[in-house]
Amino acid sequence: MAGVLTPQAEDFPRWYQDVVAKAELAENGPVRGTMVIRPYGYAIWERMVAEMDARIKACGAQNAYFPLFIPLEYFQREAEHVEGFSPELAVVTVGGGKELEEPFAVRPTSETIIGEYMAKWVQSYRDLPLLLNQWANVVRWELRTRLFLRSSEFLWQEGHTAHATYEDARNYSVRILHEAYEDFMVQVLAIPVQVGLKTAAERFPGAINSMCLEGMMADGKALQMGTSHQLGQNFARVFDMQFSDADGQQQLCWTTSWGTSTRMVGGLIMGHGDDRGLVVPPRLAPIQCVVLLVKDEDGAGDTAFRLANELNKAGVRVQVDNRVDTSFGRRAVEWELKGVPVRVEVGPRDLAEGKVTLVRRDTGAKEAVAVDGIAGRVADALTAVQDDLREEARALRDARTVDVATIEEARDAAQTGFARVPWSVLGVEGEQELAKGGVSVRCLQREDGGLAFSSAEPGLSALVARAY
């Protein structure tokens, strides 16, 4: 089955494209940079949505929905915001066959329009904090696009909150970062992300601080997988988000915003994939176990469905593949391409001995196991794959992250992974210097790994890398 995919070592970007196409995850849309997400790719996204949505709600935020169309004037109110997003706007100028008097933008993000409504809804300190989230599509007119990683339209969630104090806003943006995003990425996606503070150069347009989660991909490059922004009072000021405090004084709100997107599907592909295709961690997988019927002889077909039923009752997301008119090898390759974490092969030869073959996608390890008690064996295998994927990713990340003392060393080390260099050595000028070579500061971190809230804090390290 060689030649299904370009090997990673030969051409990593090509390998990525091959996986996206052959695992039937997505295709390019007809309008430049847009994306068609196929059923299997969308099923993975639905699982991400379910897991993230539960975590966001557990942090107290409620879902809502704001319009796709935003008046251009809204963007102009916040100077950095308009500068950051104007070059990326798609603008509607014709509606109902007529030229519009006031053209409007297709939302690239919703701080402005949500700020406008929050200002109406917040009157008193009793209305705070106001914790909102929306699942939506957004559009950014990108020049160079790549499926899932950078597309002109993508799907995401964007959280927007308003608070009475700086501290409350900061704490909530940090809570989302850890309890919603990091927990999901590490425990479910099995990608041990680095969490830190963006430099001023990489900050969200209009934020006072941006925090991020950076995953290491199989080629050693970084992928920003989520961000959480402290917006200070910048948007509150221009959208007049005032509340009366306990003493009856008018105060400006403090706001946050935070987002994760279909980009995480790209992170999944490059974080765990190998030369046989995608590898989906069991806790995320829309199909955790495929029961693969080898031949429909001697009651093997009945057994396959009976085992699937047993697995389903045990809470395993299972699917039967009984397409015996297609060769077994071809079907096995297909499930490997799709990264289904565990495969149970049911054939008459094994069954004669009361056994089936259990195959792990990550290691390829095969084991003959008894038909009786299959659910427990599959559950154990799923747990093992989940843990091993996370620990393998962590080991690879740690092995490819080096501490360096100079800008030159940082640049060199970033060719194959992450480099950690003192921010006091690098600084804004060093950051610009690295940028010329395509290396960026992914985040700043405290020595103890704790979150920094200002790049002026002493003793910070800069984590630098090439990035998607």
Added chain:
Amino acid sequence: MAGVLTPQAEDFPRWYQDVVAKAELAENGPVRGTMVIRPYGYAIWERMVAEMDARIKACGAQNAYFPLFIPLEYFQREAEHVEGFSPELAVVTVGGGKELEEPFAVRPTSETIIGEYMAKWVQSYRDLPLLLNQWANVVRWELRTRLFLRSSEFLWQEGHTAHATYEDARNYSVRILHEAYEDFMVQVLAIPVQVGLKTAAERFPGAINSMCLEGMMADGKALQMGTSHQLGQNFARVFDMQFSDADGQQQLCWTTSWGTSTRMVGGLIMGHGDDRGLVVPPRLAPIQCVVLLVKDEDGAGDTAFRLANELNKAGVRVQVDNRVDTSFGRRAVEWELKGVPVRVEVGPRDLAEGKVTLVRRDTGAKEAVAVDGIAGRVADALTAVQDDLREEARALRDARTVDVATIEEARDAAQTGFARVPWSVLGVEGEQELAKGGVSVRCLQREDGGLAFSSAEPGLSALVARAY
């Protein structure tokens, strides 16, 4: 608490607006005709999505996602489709600060773009049926808009399927109509919809047959709550959706499309609401039971949370209202406005006798019930409310549906409800005649209530009404 809402009898459209605003369901967006869906309105929509999504998946369809932007040229391929949708398109002409060489439309519906991709994916009869669905926002540039009922952007699901034969396509479009849509609307929304065939005048642009589900609102007008279309080979022909059959011959596919939207929230409001506000059927309700703490004295607060915990464990979607600094009456009115089906009032006076007060939103009936075994009593009340809402809606619908013999009688009867008139009496000319007076044919039905597949069938009745 008089004066919270305009009474229905005084001004029904105003009552509707009041409910939408005061139950905090939605607001107008800044760009004309767009809609901000607030958390409580969105929670209702999320429940609709969950229930519908499960039914659609049970019918075998898989979710996918297609781009928001569609080349204008796609619309022009199907003559009726372009004629129907061109006047409603929002067009993007500027991207990334530059005039686009090829402007494109924001999707009003996705038959064209999905047809283009299905054509690539379908090669052989083995690839059929191809059953896809997407949850998405769509935009139609409407002149007169009303929140939920007709907005320029709305949220919906649109299913798109391809089949090998006319019969298979027809059967699937009927299956979705009954098993996904009618089942949800009758059993969950508690709205006993009328199911039937659209006349040629009301057909989806590009379909050979459109079927629909029509609910009767509290003012006797009809609301189209969902549609399922047989598209014949119209889109297959222009998007070249061919497959090789079992004999190796190239054949054109037969396709369907079907949709339901946030319009159903409007149907919920007008289908069950009363002068005290929204009434949400228990199976749909995001909050099925509110535990309302009267006063936090003599351990009443602890009891309220203990009961809520018990209800939650019993699978009831429950919320505690312990805002005792707001008057009890005001809070009771708020939960009535939001239509929460069952309220449990917990106060020290009742508790002294081991009791709490259980209140049904639909009837307003209050009953003192024992604290012990509260979960069973609430569950019974929820079942009763669900059944009574549906049967009350059915009784009202039947009482306001009359059989008539002439066009004049049909026009008169449609002022207060539905009229059923022989299609042989009405015909296309009669339909046009009625339309002048704002009365339309909602659907054609067989005498036995069965679905018709052609308006040429003998013995059909036309169900006519004023409609939203």
